[in-house]
Amino acid sequence: MKKDKLLGIIKSQGIQIGTLINKINENGVKMSKSTFYKGLRDERPFKANEIKAIAKILKINGEMINEIFFAELVS
DSSP states (O other), X not given: OOHHHHHHHHHHTTOOHHHHHHHHHHTTOOOOHHHHHHHHTTXXXXXXXXXXXXXXXXXXXXXXXXXXHSOOOOO
């Protein structure tokens, strides 16, 4: 999880974390601020439906999703 990259995208779009959480919930995915921050701190992984909702709201593509939410591939 590259939290700095995700937070940078959120900030560059002028979105507050609370607003993002509200939009995630409006997309049918139940998430609290606490859950979001636990995901950022790697205390729990983001679930697939949470990642999908975040990507939809922030308009990020598959490559960027992989870069932010998934560990680098090891060869």
